[in-house]
Amino acid sequence: MQLRIYNTLTKQKELFEPRIEGAISLYVCGVTVYDYSHVGHARVYVFFDVVQRALRAMGYHVRYVRNFTDVDDKIIRRALENREDCGSLTTRFIAAFHDDMRALDCEDPDVEPLVTTHIPEIVEMIEQIVARGHAYVVPSEYASTDSTATNHDVYFDVARFPAYGALSGRSQDDNQDGASDRVSHDARKRSQADFALWKAAKPGEPQWDSPWGKGRPGWHIECSAMSCKHLGQDFDLHGGGKDLIFPHHDNEIAQSKAANGGGFAHGWMHLGFLTIDSEKMSKSLGNFFTIRDVLARFHPQALRFFLLTTHYLHPQNFSDKALEEATRRVLGVYEKLAAADAVLAGRQPTGNGVLVPTIGEEPSLVTESRRELLEALADDFSTPRALAALSEPMNALGAALLKPKAAGNLEIISHVRALAAQAGQLLGVFQHDPATIVAQILEGARQRLFPQGSDTLEQVEALLQARAQARLDKDWGRADELRGQLAQLGVEIRDSKDGSTWRPLLAEVGA
RNA sequence: GGCGGCAUGGCCAAGUGGUAAGGCAGAGGACUGCAAAUCCUCCAUCCCCGGUUCGAUCCCGGGUGCCGCCUCCA
Structure with missing residues (x-):
């Protein structure tokens, strides 16, 4: 199967060929750890988790690196506000990020490097850039007040790198014109477009020794x-959010090629923004939700599913309505899988992992679905297509579960169940024990409906008992009336031959 | 001001130079005491105007609208 990936550098979907056959190197820009991560971050890392899973499933050996930026202006500022040292701040938020990723079923990257443990490599790279004439050293802006005057900044000399801006597709002239007022003018810089590779230490800041005195790395050089x-200097794929294209990734390209004398990442992948009311979610706008905010209200599988319903290149709008819909979809699928497991109990191993279907021949709709699932992922990781490929088998499963003993239905149940497990491995949804997830989602909804301390639950129990008696008495009018009262309380009734069960009414979409 | 992206049924969302996946909602049906859940069936000509083409939603040009980037940002 051919793997096709959209490359920001060429603005085209290209046939992807790894530099080394069968092996793929992937670098994804991680978070700056000064605060909890928001759902926009979740979108990026869930997506690359699927990329990584899909590539491995296609048989590639994948080396996946995702960094933490643990030295930065924002970190320093936040630590000062908190009156804690930077190290304790970053340690805390790295742990929080790992918690979030684990909740979302993102597998760990192969390497998660920290800036603070790569200072020698960074210094060495800057030295090379300076040696090749692509950077210059200027005295710290504090030089006049610093009696020793030994600390210096190092700036990348953009004018010496003609290809600068190739990724974002803008010329340096373009940048000059509309340069925002955020750009501080600095007379020590040859061009205002020049960016810091090394920043001279200010008192109280994290600092390391270097050929330019005490200081710390600039933002871009770490990656x-x-x-x-x-x-390695040449690797296959580099990714992140679209907002990193300029300046971060343009700068990375410039400084890396300047240092290496040539190579760097071949393919560039950038995710569209997660939006709120069609506006970019970002900390500066304040219109963001942290991952943990969202997970307090929705099941992680629902969030993950939601994040996969839009192609990664496009913007995706975040809303309660969308999350509620995702919740009901995920619940619906897991309920079918739980029912399938009940039917298959003792006949076929169930639970996590890829299942080996043991009953009969694989139905063609399962074969077709699997093919489409894999093709969708090979075609620029189209997770929406991949999810859509599951619809027909899930419908067939629902139908088969109505009459599990009818001819051919056991085969469908067995093979669709196995297909779901395989899809779960690829996408990171539908891979858990179904009964457990169903219970978790319903329990979450129950707690929202009846917060602790609420006495409504007793009321519900009483109504349920009364209705059960009315049904025994075949007093249908009374039973329906009670069902209406329960519905008012947000309780949904399901009658069956074995009695009635209830569950919280999950919020309706579009109401 | 410069650069770029998007515009598909009530909502969300794929996709292709030859008359448009999937989901939600809606309608009808099966099932049910009635419902719910589940299953089946139905439900679009792709922002506007030109052009290229035998043929365009998909290619080109123009327009309108929305969004993003222009050195904090995933």
Whole structure:
């Protein structure tokens, strides 16, 4: 199967060929750890988790590197506000990020490098850039007040790198014109477009020794140094959010090629933004939700499913309505899988992992679905197509579960169940024990409906008992009336031959 | 001001130079005491105007609208 990936560099979907046959090196820009991550971050890392899973499933050996930026202006500022040192701040938020990723079933990257443990590599790379004449050293802006005057900044000389801006597709002239007022003018820079590779230490800041005195790395150089260290100077794929295209990735390209004398990442993948009311979710706008905010209200599988329903290149709008819909979809699928497991109990191993279907021949709709699932992922990781490929088998499963003993239905149940497990491995949804997830989602909804301390639950129990008696008495009018009262309380009734069960009414979409 | 992206049924969302996946909602049906759940069936000509083409939603040009980037950002 041919793997096709959209490359920001060429603005085209290209046939992807790894530099080394059968092996793929992938670097994804991680988070700056000064706060909890928001759902926009979740979108990026869930997506690359699927990329990584899909590539491995296609038989590639994948080396996946995702960094933490643990030295940065925002970190320093936040630590000061909190009156804690940077190290304790970043340690805390790295742990929080790992918790979030685990909740979302993102597998760990092969390497998660920290800036603070790669200072020698960074210094070495800057030295090379300076040696090749692509950067210059200027005295710290504090030089006049610093009696020793030994600390210096190092700036990348954009004018010496003609290809600068190739990724974002903008010329340096373009940048000059509309340069925002955020750009501080600095007379020590040859061009205002020049960016810091090394920043001279200010009192109280994290600092390391270097040929330019005490200081710390600039924002962009870390990713260059860490990607080259862990993946080599030439590697296959580099990714992140669209907002990193400029300046971060343009700068990475410039400084890396300046240092290496040539190579760097071949393919560039950038995710569209997660939006709120069609506006970019970002910390500066304040219109964001942290991952943990969202997970307090929705099941992680629902969030993950939601994030996969839009192609990664497009913007995706975040809303309660969308999450509620995702919740009901995920619940619906897991309920069918739970029912399938009940039917298959003792006949076929169930639970996590890829199942080996043991009953009969594989129905063609399962074969077709699997083919489409894999093709969708090979075609620029189209997770919406991949999810859509599951619809027909899930419908067939629902139908077969109505009459599990009818001819051919056991085969369908067995093979669709196995297909779901395989899809779960690829996408990271539908891979858990179904009964457990169903219970978790319903329990979450129950707690929202009846917060602790609420006495409504007793009321519900009483109504349920009364209705059960009315049904025994075949007093249908009374039973329906009670069902209406329960519905008012947000309780949905399901009658069956074995009695009635209830569950919280999950919020309706579009109401 | 410069650069770029998007525009598909009530909502969400795939996709293709030859008359448009999937989901939600809606309608009808099966099932049910009635419902719910589940299953079946039905439900679009792809922002506007030109052009290229035998043929365009998909290619080109123009327009309108929305969004993003222009050195904090996933």
